[in-house]
Amino acid sequence: MADREREPTETDAIEIGAVIIGDELLSGKRRDRHQQHLTEALAEKGLELAWLRIVGDNARLLTRTLGETLASGAEVFSFGGIGATPDDRTRACLAEALGRPLLPHPEFMAILEERFGAEAWPHRVRMAELPEGAGLIPNPVNGIPGFSCERHHCVPGFPAMAEPMARWVLDQRFPGRDASAGSVEETLRLENVTESRLVPVLEAMEAEFPDLRISCLPRMDRQAPQVELGLRGPRARVTEGQAALRQHLIAGGFTGR
Structure with a gap:
């Protein structure tokens, strides 16, 4: 070197x-x-x-x-x-x-x-x-x-x-x-929902957690649309962000697993 x-x-x-x-x-x-x-x-x-x-x-x-x-x-x-x-x-x-x-x-x-x-x-x-x-x-x-x-x-x-x-x-x-020095990722899957309906939630999360990488991946299913939401970053912040995301989803009338 x-x-x-x-x-x-x-x-x-x-x-x-x-x-x-x-x-x-x-x-x-x-x-x-x-x-x-x-x-x-x-x-x-x-x-x-x-x-x-x-x-x-x-x-x-x-x-x-x-x-x-x-x-x-x-x-x-x-x-x-x-x-x-x-x-x-x-x-x-x-x-x-x-x-x-x-x-x-x-x-x-x-x-x-x-x-x-x-x-x-x-x-x-x-x-x-x-x-x-x-x-x-x-x-x-x-x-x-x-x-x-x-x-x-x-x-x-x-x-x-x-x-x-x-x-x-x-x-x-x-x-x-x-x-152990790297990022972790947690995901949450929503059913019977499309990406466009989640825009307000995603914007709120990006404003609240600018240090996290927030992803929204649609999944094609013949029976119902699905979306997988992901949070990636330091473990403590991801845990905090996941809790906040669930609260935003509940407030918006969404449920996930």
């Missing part, structure tokens, strides 16, 4: 994003598996994925995307595009978005030379050209590392490698944190 990156504290609002790179995902040749793995790993740290972008291998678009994600201040996991072929553009695009040069990383170069010898040249060594200030992410599968730079953590597109590497980053960035 790069020394210049500040470690997040318990009081920070932690935003996690993901950028998944590859034309093959947009064309439908392959299906993404990174989102599920990352979501599961985040949940073990009491964290959630705030947003996800899928971007092709177009250098201009990728550079623009990374410029936007850098500006967000989020912790960002980037999957794919760090190999040695011409369509692997993540390193160069991130460097351009940062306004920094690509420089040979000495430790990375040593790893490649030790593993491949003379065959590391002239192509494999391109993988060791990283944005200035980058630190390495160890790869327990084949030993070829990924890298981190300015809260952007770049790992391979192979899920078998990317998953343990992302977990390593999470352990480094959020040591000692576990699922």
Whole structure:
């Protein structure tokens, strides 16, 4: 990990994003598996994925995307595009978005030379050209590392490698944190009611509990319409909010379970 990156504290609002790179995902040749793995790993740290972008291998678009994600201040996991072929553009695009040069990383170069010898040249060594200030992410599968730079953590597109590497980053960035630090969710299901009738209740809840995430999911049923209401946030606030929600529903003539 790069020394210049500040470690997040318990009081920070932690935003996690993901950028998944590859034309093959947009064309439908392959299906993404990174989102599920990352979501599961985040949940073990009491964290959630705030947003996800899928971007092709177009250098201009990728550079623009990374410029936007850098500006967000989020912790960002980037999957794919760090190999040695011409369509692997993540390193160069991130460097351009940062306004920094690509420089040979000495430790990375040593790893490649030790593993491949003379065959590391002239192509494999391109993988060791990283944005200035980058630190390495160890790869327990084949030993070829990924890298981190300015809260952007770049790992391979192979899920078998990317998953343990992302977990390593999470352990480094959020040591000692576990699922108990995360949000909880409680739901309430209403029958014979439509979303539109619940608008006043939802508006009242959002005004009273702006720190909670309030969801309203309609369910299609042949016999009667149903709506599932959800409250997500810190456990104590969710418990308080659930009690308030039931009172609002009773006042509005609704019943739920």
